[in-house]
Amino acid sequence: MKQDFQSFHANLSALDDQAINPSANVSLEQLVDRSRRNLLKGGMGLAALGFLGGSLGACRSAVQSESLIGFKGIPTQLDPAFDSVQVAPGYSARTFFSWGDAVMADAPEWNPDATDDWQAQLKQAGDNHDGMHFFPFPENPDSHGLLVMNHEYVNPPLHPNGMTFTDGKRPLDEVRKEQAAHGVSVIEVKKDAQGQWQRVMPSRYNRRISGMTPMAVSGPLAGNDALKTASDPSGREIIGTLNNCSSGVTPWGTYLVCEENWHNYFVNHDAEDMAGRVSHKRYGIEGKSLSKLYGWETADLRFNATPDPTQPHGGHVHEPNRFGWVVEVDPFDPQSKPVKRTAFGRYCRECSVLSLGEDGRMAFYSGDDTKGEYVYKFVPSGRYVAGNDQANRQLLDDGTLYVARFNADGSGEWLALVHGQNGLTVGNGFADQAEVLLNARAAGDHVGATPMDRPEWVAVHPRSREVYVTLTNNDNRGVKWLTDKANPRPVNLHGQILRWNEKGADPTATAFTWEVFLLAGEQPGAKDAEGEPVPANLTGTINGDIFSSPDGLAFDNAGRLWIETDYGDDEPAMQAMGTNQLLCADPRTREVRRFLVGPRGCEITGITWSPDYRAMWINVQHPELSFPASDGKTRARASTVLITKDDGGVIGT
Ligand code: FEO
Numbered sequence: 001m002k003q004d005f006q007s008f009h010a011n012l013s014a015l016d017d018q019a020i021n022p023s024a025n026v027s028l029e030q031l032v033d034r035s036r037r038n039l040l041k042g043g044m045g046l047a048a049l050g051f052l053g054g055s056l057g058a059c060r061s062a063v064q065s066e067s068l069i070g071f072k073g074i075p076t077q078l079d080p081a082f083d084s085v086q087v088a089p090g091y092s093a094r095t096f097f098s099w100g101d102a103v104m105a106d107a108p109e110w111n112p113d114a115t116d117d118w119q120a121q122l123k124q125a126g127d128n129h130d131g132m133h134f135f136p137f138p139e140n141p142d143s144h145g146l147l148v149m150n151h152e153y154v155n156p157p158l159h160p161n162g163m164t165f166t167d168g169k170r171p172l173d174e175v176r177k178e179q180a181a182h183g184v185s186v187i188e189v190k191k192d193a194q195g196q197w198q199r200v201m202p203s204r205y206n207r208r209i210s211g212m213t214p215m216a217v218s219g220p221l222a223g224n225d226a227l228k229t230a231s232d233p234s235g236r237e238i239i240g241t242l243n244n245c246s247s248g249v250t251p252w253g254t255y256l257v258c259e260e261n262w263h264n265y266f267v268n269h270d271a272e273d274m275a276g277r278v279s280h281k282r283y284g285i286e287g288k289s290l291s292k293l294y295g296w297e298t299a300d301l302r303f304n305a306t307p308d309p310t311q312p313h314g315g316h317v318h319e320p321n322r323f324g325w326v327v328e329v330d331p332f333d334p335q336s337k338p339v340k341r342t343a344f345g346r347y348c349r350e351c352s353v354l355s356l357g358e359d360g361r362m363a364f365y366s367g368d369d370t371k372g373e374y375v376y377k378f379v380p381s382g383r384y385v386a387g388n389d390q391a392n393r394q395l396l397d398d399g400t401l402y403v404a405r406f407n408a409d410g411s412g413e414w415l416a417l418v419h420g421q422n423g424l425t426v427g428n429g430f431a432d433q434a435e436v437l438l439n440a441r442a443a444g445d446h447v448g449a450t451p452m453d454r455p456e457w458v459a460v461h462p463r464s465r466e467v468y469v470t471l472t473n474n475d476n477r478g479v480k481w482l483t484d485k486a487n488p489r490p491v492n493l494h495g496q497i498l499r500w501n502e503k504g505a506d507p508t509a510t511a512f513t514w515e516v517f518l519l520a521g522e523q524p525g526a527k528d529a530e531g532e533p534v535p536a537n538l539t540g541t542i543n544g545d546i547f548s549s550p551d552g553l554a555f556d557n558a559g560r561l562w563i564e565t566d567y568g569d570d571e572p573a574m575q576a577m578g579t580n581q582l583l584c585a586d587p588r589t590r591e592v593r594r595f596l597v598g599p600r601g602c603e604i605t606g607i608t609w610s611p612d613y614r615a616m617w618i619n620v621q622h623p624e625l626s627f628p629a630s631d632g633k634t635r636a637r638a639s640t641v642l643i644t645k646d647d648g649g650v651i652g653t
């Protein structure tokens with residue numbers, strides 16, 4: 001089983017790393033002249049940009065005082081058998097919610113031999129916990145809330161003997177269990193009489209959303225021909241959400257589920273069709289044999305997207321068009337139907353993170369985590385008005401999708417993906433706005449967006465609205481995309497974090513100034529185990545504790561930036577990094593301090609707090625040994641971990 005697990009994760013990493021972007025418009029340094037002209041046309045000259053950059057820099061140094069970080073950092077965890085979570089001195093961590101734990105009141109107890117069937121799985125915690133948010137109840141916000149989290153994908157140990165095939169086919173019961181283990185868990189949580197956080201059971205709020213849950217569609221693609229299939233001729237009801245990586249929240253208290261590597265679940269065997277079908281090809285849908293990793297199409301025809309002219313709407317050829325969206329979920333209404341919001345555009349969306357202006361205008365930032373893909377923001381046309389819930393619920397169906405260009409001079413532009421603008425015309429292959437949104441990647445190619453080193457999470461500073469993005473890594477920028485200032489390493493194994501300020505701190509601005517916050521990697525001058533200097537591309541600019549492959553990213557309300565990592569801790573280049581980590585950065589001084597290390601083989605992801613910031617939850621995804629039992633024999637389980645300070649204080653102090 002262990003071999004199975006490791007080879008599955010090796011395949012998964014290889015897929016994450018697979019570049020699909022065919023665009024040749026991306027040698028950014030060559031675009032500087034064009035962007036300069038556009039900027040000047042837009043009334044913002046280079047001198048003004050330089051002044052803005054300088055004044056922000058001065059501002060930063062003027063406010064530098066004592067560090068925001070109060071805890072004592074911990075060392076890297078190099079033990080190959082480490083199977084626990086270790087936190088900074090004065091803090092405690094305890095497992096809170098693991099794969100298979102009961103969510104619904106009638107859920108059976110988790111079977112350590114993984115023999116629970118798919119009906120049981122539909123009532124239990126899903127696998128591979130990822131993005132997460134704590135929604136407080138207004139009456140007791142610091143002691144009562146709903147913890148809502150994504151279950152991104154499944155590990156082979158979901159089943160007693162891993163993922164099996166019989167005569168080239170997946171058993172339907174296994175596929176159903178895998179679909180049931182995706183999606184979202186909503187769990188009610190409350191402090192008990194001793195002040196300890198507990199899960200509430202039973203709860204009217206507890207809910208599982210999965211790869212089998214019916215969802216509504218809204219926005220420009222609702223009812224569009226491109227969303228119609230043999231099983232949904234209306235194009236208005238989609239079964240399930242998949243590969244739910246990170247997430248977001250709205251000002252009106254709903255949760256935004258993001259659909260990341262959904263293409264791995266589909267196959268299109270018709271090479272000729274695929275060659276002309278941008279909505280498959282540009283997203284890397286498998287064309288030859290089994291769908292990547294899962295082989296669901298051998299048991300559930302909906303995942304075979306090969307066109308079938310004998311079926312209405314070509315059978316399931318449009319099914320992949322129904323994934324890659326943002327799904328809005330109301331955690332406080334367990335009967336509510338999740339809604340796929342198509343105005344946000346379709347890509348492999350990592351996250352959807354809000355920036356809210358004082359006047360109620362909004363932006364939702366997203367990374368498209370594939371090599372050479374883009375950073376986006378969606379700006380609703382309307383404004384958020386507190387208390388006007390009915391009207392607020394309509395805000396996500398109408399707005400403008402933008403894609404980012406990071407210029408070499410530190411300026412940046414948001415390029416509108418609007419039909420008829422920036423060359424997004426019928427003549428260039430975009431019939432209408434629905435097609436621009438459906439094929440957002442191709443639209444981004446067309447307007448000259450910057451191909452990035454796998455954009456993952458975005459975080460917005462709670463006061464300045466400065467925006468940060470993790471670019472996790474990219475082992476080969478290839479010949480199509482030269483290196484550029486934002487993605488400066490041709491073989492980038494450790495990744496970087498960028499930050500930018502929108503013009504006027506306005507979330508809806510179309511111009512920004514940006515800089516590299518840090519390049520991850522070892523310290524300059526570091527030596528490897530043999531005493532040889534570490535190659536230059538493996539050293540970074542971290543002021544403090546080292547890490548690789550930043551992924552999860554979030555600010556607390558004091559402005560501490562929390563960084564979570566996702567790298568293969570068994571890879572040769574990662575030997576100095578130890579197991580995956582949670583670190584804390586002070587954005588003013590750029591100091592980075594290590595707060596937590598996880599068990600072998602895991603990724604640390606998902607982060608949220610109680611409103612008083614005295615409880616923090618993080619997720620340990622795909623641990624490899626026997627975490628959280630940590631007894632050397634029990635099946636490992638993805639788990640949410642609760643972190644508190646022993647003196648009851650604020651996390652990070
Ligand atoms: Fe699901 Fe890009 O991490």
Ligand code: CA
Binds near residue numbers: 246350456552
């Ligand atoms: Ca991630």
Ligand code: CA
Binds near residue numbers: 456472551566
């Ligand atoms: Ca990652």
